[in-house]
Amino acid sequence: METKRDEQLLADHLAGVAGAFDQLVARYADELYSFFVRFVGQPTAAEDLVQETFLQVHLAAGSFDPGRVFKPWLYTIAANKARDYLRSRGRRPTQSLDAVIGEEDGPAHAAQVESPVAAAPEQIAADELRARVRAVIGRLPENLQLILLLGHYQRLPYAEIAEILGIPVGTVKSRLHAAVTQFARLWQQTANSQPPPAY
Numbered sequence: 134m135e136t137k138r139d140e141q142l143l144a145d146h147l148a149g150v151a152g153a154f155d156q157l158v159a160r161y162a163d164e165l166y167s168f169f170v171r172f173v174g175q176p177t178a179a180e181d182l183v184q185e186t187f188l189q190v191h192l193a194a195g196s197f198d199p200g201r202v203f204k205p206w207l208y209t210i211a212a213n214k215a216r217d218y219l220r221s222r223g224r225r226p227t228q229s230l231d232a233v234i235g236e237e238d239g240p241a242h243a244a245q246v247e248s249p250v251a252a253a254p255e256q257i258a259a260d261e262l263r264a265r266v267r268a269v270i271g272r273l274p275e276n277l278q279l280i281l282l283l284g285h286y287q288r289l290p291y292a293e294i295a296e297i298l299g300i301p302v303g304t305v306k307s308r309l310h311a312a313v314t315q316f317a318r319l320w321q322q323t324a325n326s327q328p329p330p331a332y
Contacts, residue, residue: 139203147194158187161204164287165211171282172215174271182218186211205296208289212279212297219275269319277312284309 137145137153139160145153162183169179189210197206270278283294284305294309295302 139207140199140201143190143194143197143203144199146191154187154191157190157203161207162187165207168208168211168282168287169215171267171270171286172278173218174267178218182211182214186214189214202293202296204289205293208283208287208293208297212283216275216279265323266320269316269323272319273312273315277308277315280305280308281312281316284312 137156139157142153142157146157165183165186166179169182170176173179173182186207190207193210197203270281273281280294280298283289283297284291289297291302291305294305298305300308
């Protein structure tokens with residue numbers, strides 16, 4: 134069976150075809166959740182933001198230009214929802230990105246509840262590394278965080294990022310370069326401040 138393009142599914146949805154919108158949701162829900170978790174650092178909020186984004190897509194579907202590509206439009210809505218969420222919370226510190234949905238006591242408590250078997254040293258090291266990376270990303274200005282997430286984690290092309298953020302492709306490239314440079318500088322500072330490993 135032929136897989137329909139996003140734009141056709143949205144057109145089908147507007148035409149009243151049953152299940153068309155559900156296919157769009159199924160296609161992008163996990164990807165958007167990953168984006169929101171990385172950006173706002175709060176799994177429960179990420180779930181809500183996915184729902185709010187698709188609600189906005191549903192409400193605004195009639196205004197979508199059929200000559201455009203759906204995915205950048207979807208991410209434009211998602212990025213705006215994420216920024217609005219952060220501003221509404223005054224960018225207060227949030228839970229670790231490793232926290233489990235619905236778990237209020239954080240990742241350490243969640244790990245104790247979910248896994249009675251001690252994690253392997255390699256897994257602990259990998260988790261610590263991920264936590265350090267996320268902490269450093271969290272220290273970047275919002276615009277650099279966003280472009281790093283879109284470019285590096287979501288792996289969107291420059292042209293799509295430019296459309297999402299409403300900036301020229303050249304600005305996307307320079308801003309992404311600035312984000313990587315600043316991340317590297319902050320990472321080095323973090324590495325220099327780490328205590329030596331215990332043997």
